[in-house]
Amino acid sequence: MTTGAMLRILDRADKEVMKLTRADIGAVYEFMHKFRNNPDNPGLKLKSLNGDSRLMSARVNRDYRALLLHIADRDYLLVAVKHRGEVYDDLSRYAYRINRVTGGIEVVDLAPVGDSIVGRVVPPEAEPTPTQKPLFDAYSDAQLLELGVSEPLLPQIRELTTEAELLELLDRAPQLTTDVLFALFDGKPYEEVLQQVTEPVRADEPVDLEDFAAAVQRPATQVTSDDEALQAIIGEAFERWQIFLHPTQRKLVERGYNGPARVGGGPGTGKTIVALHRVAHLARHLPPGTDKPILLTTFNRNLAADLRTRLLALGGQELVARVDIINIDRLASRVVTEAKAGANRNVVSDNQVPDLWGEFLLETGASGWDADFLAAEWTQVILGQVLNSRAEYFKARRPNRGRSLTRMERDQIWQLTERFTSWLEARGVWTWRQVAQRAARLEMDRAAESGESSGGFRRPRYRHVVVDEAQDLSAAHWKMLRAMVPPGPDDLFLTGDTHQRIYDNHVTLGSLGINIRGRSSRLTLSYRTTRQILADALQIMTGEVYDDLDGGEEDLAGYRSLLRGARPVFHGAATWTQEQDLIVTHLRSWGNPVDGSLAICVPTRELAADVLSRVEAEGLPAVEIGPDGPKQPDGIHVGTMHRFKGLEYQRMIIAGVSDGLVPRQVISRYRDSDPKRYQRERQRDRSLLFVAATRPRDELAVFWHGTPSPFLTSRLVQREAT
Ligand SMILES: Nc1ncnc2c1ncn2[C@@H]1O[C@H](COP(=O)(O)OP(=O)(O)OP(=O)(O)O)[C@@H](O)[C@H]1O
Numbered sequence: 001m002t003t004g005a006m007l008r009i010l011d012r013a014d015k016e017v018m019k020l021t022r023a024d025i026g027a028v029y030e031f032m033h034k035f036r037n038n039p040d041n042p043g044l045k046l047k048s049l050n051g052d053s054r055l056m057s058a059r060v061n062r063d064y065r066a067l068l069l070h071i072a073d074r075d076y077l078l079v080a081v082k083h084r085g086e087v088y089d090d091l092s093r094y095a096y097r098i099n100r101v102t103g104g105i106e107v108v109d110l111a112p113v114g115d116s117i118v119g120r121v122v123p124p125e126a127e128p129t130p131t132q133k134p135l136f137d138a139y140s141d142a143q144l145l146e147l148g149v150s151e152p153l154l155p156q157i158r159e160l161t162t163e164a165e166l167l168e169l170l171d172r173a174p175q176l177t178t179d180v181l182f183a184l185f186d187g188k189p190y191e192e193v194l195q196q197v198t199e200p201v202r203a204d205e206p207v208d209l210e211d212f213a214a215a216v217q218r219p220a221t222q223v224t225s226d227d228e229a230l231q232a233i234i235g236e237a238f239e240r241w242q243i244f245l246h247p248t249q250r251k252l253v254e255r256g257y258n259g260p261a262r263v264g265g266g267p268g269t270g271k272t273i274v275a276l277h278r279v280a281h282l283a284r285h286l287p288p289g290t291d292k293p294i295l296l297t298t299f300n301r302n303l304a305a306d307l308r309t310r311l312l313a314l315g316g317q318e319l320v321a322r323v324d325i326i327n328i329d330r331l332a333s334r335v336v337t338e339a340k341a342g343a344n345r346n347v348v349s350d351n352q353v354p355d356l357w358g359e360f361l362l363e364t365g366a367s368g369w370d371a372d373f374l375a376a377e378w379t380q381v382i383l384g385q386v387l388n389s390r391a392e393y394f395k396a397r398r399p400n401r402g403r404s405l406t407r408m409e410r411d412q413i414w415q416l417t418e419r420f421t422s423w424l425e426a427r428g429v430w431t432w433r434q435v436a437q438r439a440a441r442l443e444m445d446r447a448a449e450s451g452e453s454s455g456g457f458r459r460p461r462y463r464h465v466v467v468d469e470a471q472d473l474s475a476a477h478w479k480m481l482r483a484m485v486p487p488g489p490d491d492l493f494l495t496g497d498t499h500q501r502i503y504d505n506h507v508t509l510g511s512l513g514i515n516i517r518g519r520s521s522r523l524t525l526s527y528r529t530t531r532q533i534l535a536d537a538l539q540i541m542t543g544e545v546y547d548d549l550d551g552g553e554e555d556l557a558g559y560r561s562l563l564r565g566a567r568p569v570f571h572g573a574a575t576w577t578q579e580q581d582l583i584v585t586h587l588r589s590w591g592n593p594v595d596g597s598l599a600i601c602v603p604t605r606e607l608a609a610d611v612l613s614r615v616e617a618e619g620l621p622a623v624e625i626g627p628d629g630p631k632q633p634d635g636i637h638v639g640t641m642h643r644f645k646g647l648e649y650q651r652m653i654i655a656g657v658s659d660g661l662v663p664r665q666v667i668s669r670y671r672d673s674d675p676k677r678y679q680r681e682r683q684r685d686r687s688l689l690f691v692a693a694t695r696p697r698d699e700l701a702v703f704w705h706g707t708p709s710p711f712l713t714s715r716l717v718q719r720e721a722t
Contacts, residue, residue: 249523275466
């Protein structure tokens with residue numbers, strides 16, 4: 001006979017536990033351990049409360065009682081840990097239900113809560129509500145329930161008249177209730193909330209309101225059954241994302257896909273978290289082995305290093321051992337080296353391509369074409385589309401290239417590029433794009449070989465490929481990845497946000513053999529930034545149109561946050577020197593934090609060097625952010641905008657956001673000669689600013705000197721005066 005029991009912890013209970021003293025958390029851990037071994041242990045005093053068949057209490061220690069929900073035979077859910085006085089005081093205050101929309105278990109404490117607030121260290125701004133009209137008067141009960149609002153909370157929701165009351169209530173409301181009420185409070189129309197907030201978490205099958213055993217398994221019941229979670233809490237070695245996913249996130253992680261799938265969504269919505277959990281999910285279903293059938297890749301080196309650290313935190317060495325984690329260019333380079341296809345050549349940065357073309361034209365006396373034009377044509381069309389022959393180039397589509405080319409012109413360009421690549425080879429160099437193109441070709445040949453011979457002459461490289469920061473990969477990268485994994489269920493899983501594209505790679509996945517139609521989803525809830533920062537960051541994106549990686553358009557509709565904080569500060573100075581004074585004054589007003597929680601971001605290396613010296617001159621430790629991230633964890637971090645992808649800070653100053661710097665002055669030369677390129681470069685600079693503005697969690701200050709950047713709307717700039 002088994003004496004043990006299953007004991008899961010509800011997300012909300014876990015939050016309560018974390019507020020206890022270390023000794024009491026330890027007691028909860030002990031309790032859980034004992035309970036799992038034998039819930040009938042008399043010391044635990046497990047008993048039903050007030051004749052209620054499901055709600056039970058058990059003894060944690062002298063002061064605390066665990067409130068448990070009996071799910072099925074020997075299956076329990078820890079829903080709260082309360083002081084013993086509270087548990088027996090008034091049981092009618094606890095309500096539990098299966099939500100009819102999500103099918104998840106919800107437990108609510110209906111008692112008024114004292115001083116809880118949603119948010120972080122920064123006090124919310126006073127936003128007085130002018131009238132005392134109930135906040136949700138415009139919606140009927142039926143409408144709120146249709147949106148998935150918790151039924152037992154309805155009477156209290158009806159009473160709410162101020163934002164402060166709303167915040168207090170939502171601090172203890174179930175996730176969907178919080179998401180929905182915030183969206184309505186923000187003025188989002190009912191239909192939009194239904195589509196963007198409720199639909200993504202709706203249960204896949206009809207919900208039986210009495211079947212708790214089924215309900216506890218659904219993504220909407222945010223639980224962990226993991227003993228290590230509590231142990232980690234005690235050791236303070238734990239982050240919430242490792243254990244509690246938002247129901248929308250969990251659904252995307254656990255779903256079976258019939259082919260390539262893509263998850264989009266604004267900054268900080270947990271796309272990387274979803275990618276990591278997806279890897280763990282796929283790994284759980286692998287047959288035992290010592291190989292690495294899962295590839296986890298991203299754009300650059302420091303992002304790949306970060307993925308490795310986080311995957312290790314999520315699943316330990318056992319998980320990491322089954323996953324090949326590598327940034328995309330290194331992967332391409334590995335393929336090429338393995339095939340001995342690029343022996344002895346040094347890889348040079350793609351930024352050098354226009355200069356190299358310039359040198360080549362000068363040296364060879366070839367005329368008729370401009371170096372910039374040839375560099376872009378070669379990079380974007382010939383290498384970008386992995387074109388291998390003149391015939392292929394004759395047929396190639398040249399989207400976004402502006403000027404059209406005759407057949408004769410294409411012939412000339414093809415010949416020039418052939419000469420150019422030989423010229424590069426003679427110098428012993430090639431570019432990252434060339435490496436990617438070569439790797440793609442090698443992998444496509446390899447895939448064709450393995451397909452030809454029956455049973456597969458060569459084994460496919462991977463069983464699953466997971467890509468983070470998908471917006472920045474080039475067509476050649478995609479062709480390589482496509483060839484590395486056989487088409488089929490759960491082959492490719494991509495996460496990314498085209499609003500954050502900071503390298504000049506525009507692709508249509510469908511044309512590259514990666515069909516994501518019908519398997520594209522979006523996350524909309526930011527876990528990183530406050531609503532105040534988000535609103536201003538979104539202003540920066542005003543008027544720009546973004547693609548969905550597949551020929552369509554994508555927007556940030558529904559993008560929101562439940563966190564709140566101070567409004568970002570916008571401030572101009574007359575000169576760069578005066579702007580640096582502004583930086584110093586602002587650092588002081590924030591108490592000069594040197595623990596690595598604050599960063600200063602600027603558009604150019606020159607400005608970064610100036611800021612580093614200025615901060616040091618103030619006697620503060622300044623730390624440069626290099627290609628592998630900050631060189632030290634503490635100090636005041638300083639870096640250019642490109643370096644901020646993948647980083648997070650509590651507070652940030654973005655300085656030098658001036659006209660001529662953001663966007664870069666140099667791109668204005670394309671305004672007339674190549675308007676499409678001009679648009680693309682401008683969009684890229686806008687995205688860089690957007691990425692930077694969405695890195696801080698709590699506070700943001702944006703400075704400029706002279707005329708502010710055109711990306712700062714007049715509403716933001718005028719904020720300066722207020
Ligand atoms: N379910 C969750 N619970 C707690 N924290 C979460 C959760 N999901 C995401 N986060 C936190 O939100 C922050 C942003 O997550 P993540 O980096 O995955 O977002 P992203 O969408 O990839 O962002 P970006 O597009 O800006 O790179 C991280 O600090 C992460 O730990």
